[in-house]
Amino acid sequence: MHSVIVVAHPEPGSLTHAVSNRIGDAILAASNGNTIEVADLAAEGFDPRFNPADNALFRQTAAPPADVAAEHARLDRADALVLVYPLYWWSFPALLKGWIDRVFTQGWAYADGADGKVAKKLQHLQVHLVGLGGADAGMIERRGYGTAMKTQIDMGIFDYCGARVQSSTLMLESDSGTAQAHLHTAAGIGRTIGASAAA
Template sequence: MATLIVTAHPDTGSLTHRAAQRVQELLPAGSTETAHLAQEGFDPRFTDSDRRAYLERRPAGPDVLAEQQRVDRATDLVLVFPVWWWSMPALLKGWVDRVFIGGWAFGFDEAGRVVPALGRLTAHLLPVSGTAAGSFARHGYAQSFSTQVEHGVLDYCGMRRGATAFLWESESGDAAAVARSLEEAAAAIATAVGQRG
């Protein structure tokens, strides 16, 4: 069993990084790899070169291939990220845009239908939200988030859905409540990964 934990936050002291670290601590030693996209300097911009590689069915650039290889080494993928504007940060969205591309994450059959290619992978989400679960649901963001991220990315590429464990009210100022929420979310992810082992 191998788990790739991906973060997308510029501050290594952030709650996002603490949550990722806690997930890693709860999993067996040596079973995880981390990809801190901001700290590693991953370029999220989908460039003309990326577009040309897609249109001409050429191999992706070396930075994209390196990310795909990290994902290929994993059985489980854990995305830990802050919820900004009700979705994932641009850095993580750019990682998805550039890495989860045709010819690797999905293909097409002779009739032009999408053929998902990442069925070997189980994906788990740990979004860190400054709002409460009720607010998220009341404004329709829960459904929107599920449609965009779970259905639009995970399902499209054929990944199995693992746990989605929000860390709610991260900016409430109640340190004890935030710590409990962090522990609950991390434990839910680690338990879901462990059930696959």
């Protein structure tokens, strides 16, 4: 199984990066046949701004820009997609949202049919979402943020394209000494992903 791990945090020494690394290490340790590729969007300088070339692609009047085509190729090689990100305002950070906006394109991720039906084109892809936040679970529950994020991200993005969200994990209270617990959870996520290849 080949997994692409997308990490969206500007600081390489962050807990977000440590969680990403732990997941990747556990995937590789689970099976000799597993491979991973890490897409560090900040380090790679991915431009999240939706631009006229992206709009032309959406309208199906131009080919994908080179950076988007490269991301399509990267995901075409993947069996699993793991997104690791800090929660900013109860969603993805702008860098990751812009990656989704630009990469999950009409004609590649989905296709609007003349009959009004959507063809879901990413059915081969298993998705694992890992969000890190400073809030506690009680706050997430009281305000309905967890449900809102599942609706917006799990259903609104991935189900729309046919990709299956296999796990959606929030690592909370990450500013209050829970790093080791989160790293333990990350290893478990990686082992689960890696073991699914063997199965």
